[in-house]
Amino acid sequence: MRSFVRCTAKRGVSRRGYNVNCNIRSFSTQKSTPLASSFKVEYSDEEMKNPKTKPFIVQTKTGFLPRTDPILNIPPKYNALDNLLNRMRWHQPDESEGLLAKGTFGKTVENELKEYKFDEIEDTMMLMALYRDYSFLASAYLLEPCHHEYLKTNGESYGLGRKVLPRNIAVPFNDLAERLNMRPFMEYNTCYSLNNWVRLDPRQGVTINNIDFGRSFMNMRSEAGFILVHVAINQHSGNLVKAGIDVLKSAESDDREQFNKSLQEMRDTMVFMNQEFERMYIESNPSDYNVFRTFIMGIKNQPMFPDGVVYEGCFNGEPQHFRGESGANDSVIPFCDNILQITKFMPSNPLTEILRDFRSYRPEEQQAFLEWSEKTANQIGTLEYAKKDGSSMVYFLEVADQVRAFRHRHWVLTNLYIIYKSKHPIATGGSPISTWLPNQLLTVNDFIINHAKSINLDNVASELKYGHTAVMRRAEADSRIIRRDVERRRKQYNQ
Numbered sequence: 001m002r003s004f005v006r007c008t009a010k011r012g013v014s015r016r017g018y019n020v021n022c023n024i025r026s027f028s029t030q031k032s033t034p035l036a037s038s039f040k041v042e043y044s045d046e047e048m049k050n051p052k053t054k055p056f057i058v059q060t061k062t063g064f065l066p067r068t069d070p071i072l073n074i075p076p077k078y079n080a081l082d083n084l085l086n087r088m089r090w091h092q093p094d095e096s097e098g099l100l101a102k103g104t105f106g107k108t109v110e111n112e113l114k115e116y117k118f119d120e121i122e123d124t125m126m127l128m129a130l131y132r133d134y135s136f137l138a139s140a141y142l143l144e145p146c147h148h149e150y151l152k153t154n155g156e157s158y159g160l161g162r163k164v165l166p167r168n169i170a171v172p173f174n175d176l177a178e179r180l181n182m183r184p185f186m187e188y189n190t191c192y193s194l195n196n197w198v199r200l201d202p203r204q205g206v207t208i209n210n211i212d213f214g215r216s217f218m219n220m221r222s223e224a225g226f227i228l229v230h231v232a233i234n235q236h237s238g239n240l241v242k243a244g245i246d247v248l249k250s251a252e253s254d255d256r257e258q259f260n261k262s263l264q265e266m267r268d269t270m271v272f273m274n275q276e277f278e279r280m281y282i283e284s285n286p287s288d289y290n291v292f293r294t295f296i297m298g299i300k301n302q303p304m305f306p307d308g309v310v311y312e313g314c315f316n317g318e319p320q321h322f323r324g325e326s327g328a329n330d331s332v333i334p335f336c337d338n339i340l341q342i343t344k345f346m347p348s349n350p351l352t353e354i355l356r357d358f359r360s361y362r363p364e365e366q367q368a369f370l371e372w373s374e375k376t377a378n379q380i381g382t383l384e385y386a387k388k389d390g391s392s393m394v395y396f397l398e399v400a401d402q403v404r405a406f407r408h409r410h411w412v413l414t415n416l417y418i419i420y421k422s423k424h425p426i427a428t429g430g431s432p433i434s435t436w437l438p439n440q441l442l443t444v445n446d447f448i449i450n451h452a453k454s455i456n457l458d459n460v461a462s463e464l465k466y467g468h469t470a471v472m473r474r475a476e477a478d479s480r481i482i483r484r485d486v487e488r489r490r491k492q493y494n495q
Contacts, residue, residue: 034249034252034253035248035252035376035379035380036245036248036249036251036252036376036380037249038372038376039245039368039369039372039373039376040059041058041059041060041241041242041245042059042060043057043059043061043067048061048067048068049068051122051123051124051125051126052122052123052124053067053124054067054124054363054364054365055067055124055125055127055128055180055190055195055363055365056189056190056362056363056365056366057365058241058331058365058366058369059238059241060238060239060241060242061238062237062238063234063235063236063237063238063239063240063241064189064194064234064237064241064330064331064332064366065194065206065231065234065235065237065238066125066128066194066195067125068125069197069198069199070125070128070129070132070194070195070196070197070198070214071125071126071128071129072129072198072214072215074126074129074130074133075126078116078130080112080113080114081113081116081133081137082133084099084108084109084112084113084137085133085136085137085215087099087108088100088105088136088137088140088217089216089217089218089219090217090218090219090220091218091219091220092219093219098219100140100144100147100217103144103145103148105140105141105144106141106144106145106162109137109141109166109168109169110166110168113137113168113169114168115167115168115171115172116172117172117175118130118172118175118176118179124180127176127179127180128180128190128195129195130172130176131173131176131177131180131182131190131191132190132191132195132196132214132215133215134169134172134173134176134184135173135184135185135186135187135190135191135192136186136191136215136217137169137173138165138169138170138173138184138185138186139185139186139217139295139296139297140217140295141162141165141166141169142161142162142165142299142305142309143161143294143295143297143304144162145159145160145161145162146158146159146160146161146294146297146304147294147295150290150294155290155421155422155423156423158294158297158303158304158424159304160304160305160306161299161302161304161305161309162309163305163307163309163310164309164310164312165309165310165311165312166312167312167313167314170184170311170312170313170314171312171313171314173311174311174314174315180363181364182363182364183322183361184311184314184320184322185298185299185320185322185323185324186296186298186324186325187325187329187361187362188230188325188326188327188328188329188330188361188362189329189330189331189362189363189366190362190363191325192227192296192325193227193230193231193325193327194230194231194234196213196214196215196227197211197212197213197214197227197228197231198211198212198213198214199211200212205235206231206232206234206235207232207235208228208229208232208276208279208283211228211231211232212224212228213227213228216292217292217295218291218292220288220291220292221283222283222284222285222288222289222291222292223284223288223291223292224283225280225282225283225284226280226283226284226289226292228283229276229277229279229280229283229284230327230330232276232279233273233276233277233330233332234330234332235276236269236272236273236276237273237331237332239265239269240266240269240270240273240332240335240336241335242265243262243263243265243266243269244262244266244335244336244339244373246258246261246262246265247259247262247263247266247339247382248339248373248376248377248380248382249262250262251380251381251382251385251386252380254385256389256392259385259386259392260389260391260392260395263386263392263395263396263398263399264395264398266336266339266399267395267398267399267401267402270336270399270402270403270405270406271402273332273402273406274402274405274406274409277406277409277410278409280413284417286416286417286420286421287421289417289418289421290417290418290421290422293418293422293428296324296325296326296428297324297325297428298322298323298324298325298428298429298430299320299321299322299323299324300321300322300323300324300430301323301426301430301431302324302426302430303426305321307319308320308321309321323357323358323361323429323430324428324429324430325428325429326358326361326427326428326429326431327410328355328358328429328431329358329361329362329429331362331366331369331370332406333403333406333407334359334370335369335370335373336399336402336403337403338370338373338374338377339373339377339382339399340377340382340383340396340399340400340403340447341377341378341381341382341383342400342403342443342444342447343374344378345443345446345447346439346440346443347439347443349439351431351432351435351436351439352439354430354431354436355436355439355440358429358431361429382396383396383451387451387454390455390456390457390458390459390460390464391459391460391461391464393451393455394455394460394464394465394467394468394471395464396451397448397451397452397455397468397471397472398467398471400444400447400448400471401448401471401474401475403444404441404444404445404448404474404475404478407437407440407441407444408441408478408482410437411437411438411441411482411485414427414433414437415485418433419433419434419489419492425493425494425495432493432495433489433493433495434486434489434490434492434493434495435486435489435490435495438482438483438485438486441478441482442479442482442483444475445475445476445478445479445482446475446479448471448472448475449472449475449476449479452468452471452472452475453472455468
């Protein structure tokens with residue numbers, strides 16, 4: 001029997017007015033395909049290079065990165081677009097001021113940019129490159145006055161952004177977004193980070209020392225480092241996808257040895273990812289973050305756009321409210337949450353609703369994969385299967401501990417890069433800066449602590465007993481620190 005996951009777009013309340021619905025369809029009279037094998041994650045080289053293949057298919061080679069290296073050089077017929085994006089950058093290569101620095105970018109775009117059409121383009125990677133470029137145009141146009149106000153008031157206020165996105169940006173941007181089933185606003189995966197880098201030596205891997213950034217607002221090394229660390233983290237995501245699916249397969253087939261081995265592979269991959277994340281301090285100076293942070297903010301829940309933004313020539317003139325670029329749109333941690341069934345332990349509150357909303361701000365292929373992995377892990381019961389064996393449960397919690405470490409590092413970076421240096425109470429994605437990350441982190445800590453206490457360690461090896469104790473103690477200490485931090489930050493931001 002053959003099974004496959006089919007994704008269909010239906011009118012609803014999700015991204016761009018569409019919901020991405022994924023269902024497993026089967027045919028033939030033979031034995032059904034196991035649940036854990038029902039999502040395609042293996043693609044041939046021919047499929048990967050096919051210009052009509054979706055850009056962000058999730059698979060075991062590139063994981064959550066695009067199927068091929070991003071396209072940075074757009075066709076010559078769009079030179080005016082490319083030229084504007086280059087002149088836009090605050091710091092020019094010759095050390096002169098760019099259009100953003102002069103405060104003349106908006107007026108220049110209005111006067112110089114024609115309304116392009118892209119009907120003849122079929123290559124999905126090229127469509128995604130143009131979509132990325134228009135996202136930079138749109139954010140720079142809307143937020144240019146905000147950054148000048150921020151500098152003028154010494155960080156006290158962002159003032160107001162522009163209320164209308166002119167049709168020479170809005171119409172082409174919206175057309176590209178519709179073809180890619182995206183929102184017409186800057187996103188993490190498809191625009192600012194994972195679709196915005198170049199490999200320096202094509203023969204080498206996607207390591208931090210072998211990649212450079214493409215588009216930027218400021219053209220400074222800290223902005224590049226901020227982008228590239230996220231890419232470097234995701235160089236390991238193919239291994240994570242494979243290990244996570246192997247966890248599902250081995251639990252479904254009752255292969256205890258392979259289950260334990262796959263959990264260890266997930267844990268070790270997350271260790272590598274956390275090490276890459278740790279490089280943020282080296283690659284991006286905390287003092288520089290607020291220099292470019294303005295331009296990755298969104299419309300939704302931001303005081304700079306109290307009435308939303310009108311996209312001239314689109315949406316029947318109705319104001320739009322889109323979230324901004326955020327690392328919360330990365331699929332690494334949601335995938336781990338799903339495999340470990342942590343997702344179902346998230347509290348029912350407005351902060352978790354924001355988490356669910358964030359999960360719609362990513363390529364439809366990743367949305368489908370996350371929906372499938374959550375549903376499949378719950379159907380198979382990975383947590384209950386782990387509970388049947390003490391060693392398995394320790395390995396299970398060691399993966400959860402790496403998820404905790406990742407979220408903890410994100411919270412520390414948020415304090416160091418934002419909270420200590422900014423009075424703005426809202427994160428770029430529109431979530432409350434003092435409480436949103438702790439909502440997820442405390443859930444993971446509670447998950448670890450509660451399940452660690454119930455493990456039967458009678459037949460568990462001594463080194464795993466030590467691991468069990470270490471994981472639980474880290475979670476307990478982390479919770480004490482985070483709860484104390486949150487109270488201080490809530491008072492600081494009156495949240």
